[in-house]
Amino acid sequence: MHVLVLSTGNPLLESALMAAGHTVTLIQPAGTKPAPGHLGATRLTIEHWDDLDALSAMEPTLPKADAVATIDEQAIVAAAHLRELRNLPGLDVRAARAYTDKATMKATLAAAGLPVAGHRVVRRADEVPGAARELGWPVLVKPRGGLAAVNTFVVRDEDHLRELVADGAFDARVPDVTGRFTAGHALDSLHQAQDGFLVEQFLDLVGEYFCDLYLHRGTVLLAVPGRYDAPLLQTVGDASYDTVLSPQHPEAGAVLELAGLAAAALGEQTGVVHAEFLRERSGRLLIGEAAARPGGGSITELASTMYGFDLAATLAQLAVDEIPTLNPAPLYPALTAVMVTAPPGTVTHLADKATTEQHPGVLDADIRLTVGQPVPPSVGTLTLAGRVLYVPTDLRELDREVADLRTALDIRVSSPDGLQPTA
Incomplete structure (x- = not known):
C-alpha cells in the first residue's frame, strides 16, 4: 500500500511501514530535518500543520495513496483533512477537532452524558x-x-x-x-x-489515571489502563513515575469503561486513543481529556512490554487498516516507568546502565544523562533524561520502592553557580 504519513521528526510509524513493504510519502514541516528512518521515503514539506488551505493546494500534486496516517498530535487535523479530500477511510475532520480541541472535546463528552470538569x-x-x-x-x-x-x-x-x-x-x-x-x-x-x-x-484531586485503547474500526483490540503516581499538575518538573495496571486491578474497571465511552463519543476510529481520568477526593471519576494518538512519555513502551507486542509494527498495521494480533493477557501484575530527573546543573555522578539493571525488579534502564553534561530541560511533564522500567513488588509500597530505585541511581549534580553538588 502507499501511505501518506504526516510526521514531525519521530520516524517510528514510517519506518515500520517501510519495513513491512509499504511505500511511504512523508509530509513534514519545512524546518524538520529528515531522520535516519526516513531514508527511502519521498519527502514533501509544509510550513504549518494548521494551514489547511496550503494542504488543499498541495493535495492535487500528491501521489495516489491508500491511506493517510499520523501519530503526531499536531498533525491529526491535517491528516483528517487530507483523508476527506481523498475520500479515504479514517478519522474525519469533525472527530479530529473533537480529539484535539479541549473545548470541543469537553462539550462533546458532556453532551454524551459523560463527566467532565x-x-x-x-x-x-x-x-x-x-x-x-x-x-x-x-x-x-x-x-x-x-x-x-x-x-x-x-x-x-x-x-x-x-x-x-x-x-x-x-x-x-x-x-x-x-x-x-x-x-x-x-x-x-x-x-x-x-x-x-x-x-x-479546579478539582480537588487524589489521583489521575490513563488508558490507551488499540482500536480497529471502533472495536477495542486491547485496553491498557494505568495510573500516574500523582495528578500530573502536581508532578510538573518533579521526579514522577507511571504504572500500567492489570485489567483486573480494582482501580482499572471504571477507567476502562469511561475510556470506551469517551472514544465512542468523540469518534470511533482505527488506531490508538489515549485518555486521561481524574479522581476527586469524593471518589468521583471524570474524563480529563482524550487524544487520537498513542500515549506520550513511556506509556507506549509500558503497554508493549506489559502485553508483549511490537509497538511500531502494530501502529503500522493499524495505519493500513489491518488487524494486529494482540494478546489481552498481561505479562506482569503491573509495570512502572520511573522517569529519570535531576535538578539544573552539571552531572557529576550517576550509576551506569548495567549497575541500574542489577537492581531488583528493573527490566531496562535508558539513562540519557552523562557525567560532565548539563541536565537536559523538560517540556511540561515530559522528561528528556530517560526512564527505568520496573516491575513493582507491591503496589501499596510503590512510592517506597521507587524511592529506593532513585537512591540506587545515585545521580549527583553540581549547581549552576558551581557550589556544592546536589543529589
Whole structure:
C-alpha cells in the first residue's frame, strides 16, 4: 500500500511501514530535518500543520495513496483533512477537532452524558475573573490544544491573577527544546491562541489515571489502563513515575469503561486513543481529556512490554487498516516507568546502565544523562533524561520502592553557580 504519513521528526510509524513493504510519502514541516528512518521515503514539506488551505493546494500534486496516517498530535487535523479530500477511510475532520480541541472535546463528552470538569473559553487574562465567578475560585487555565501540561496552571484568586499577568505567564511562549513544535501551536502562549484558551473548574484531586485503547474500526483490540503516581499538575518538573495496571486491578474497571465511552463519543476510529481520568477526593471519576494518538512519555513502551507486542509494527498495521494480533493477557501484575530527573546543573555522578539493571525488579534502564553534561530541560511533564522500567513488588509500597530505585541511581549534580553538588 502507499501511505501518506504526516510526521514531525519521530520516524517510528514510517519506518515500520517501510519495513513491512509499504511505500511511504512523508509530509513534514519545512524546518524538520529528515531522520535516519526516513531514508527511502519521498519527502514533501509544509510550513504549518494548521494551514489547511496550503494542504488543499498541495493535495492535487500528491501521489495516489491508500491511506493517510499520523501519530503526531499536531498533525491529526491535517491528516483528517487530507483523508476527506481523498475520500479515504479514517478519522474525519469533525472527530479530529473533537480529539484535539479541549473545548470541543469537553462539550462533546458532556453532551454524551459523560463527566467532565466545568469550563469556559476566554481570550484574555482579564476575562478569567468572569469565568471564575461562574466556576468558583481557584480555576485552572490551559490551552485549547496542547501537550504535557504546557502553559497549564492554577489561578487562586484575582490577586494571584494580577501577579501571574505581571510575571508574563499569559504571554510566555515555551521554548522548543525538542525542535519538533515549530509548525504547530502547542508551545504558544495563552494570549497567542487565536481561538482563546480554557478556564476550567479546579478539582480537588487524589489521583489521575490513563488508558490507551488499540482500536480497529471502533472495536477495542486491547485496553491498557494505568495510573500516574500523582495528578500530573502536581508532578510538573518533579521526579514522577507511571504504572500500567492489570485489567483486573480494582482501580482499572471504571477507567476502562469511561475510556470506551469517551472514544465512542468523540469518534470511533482505527488506531490508538489515549485518555486521561481524574479522581476527586469524593471518589468521583471524570474524563480529563482524550487524544487520537498513542500515549506520550513511556506509556507506549509500558503497554508493549506489559502485553508483549511490537509497538511500531502494530501502529503500522493499524495505519493500513489491518488487524494486529494482540494478546489481552498481561505479562506482569503491573509495570512502572520511573522517569529519570535531576535538578539544573552539571552531572557529576550517576550509576551506569548495567549497575541500574542489577537492581531488583528493573527490566531496562535508558539513562540519557552523562557525567560532565548539563541536565537536559523538560517540556511540561515530559522528561528528556530517560526512564527505568520496573516491575513493582507491591503496589501499596510503590512510592517506597521507587524511592529506593532513585537512591540506587545515585545521580549527583553540581549547581549552576558551581557550589556544592546536589543529589
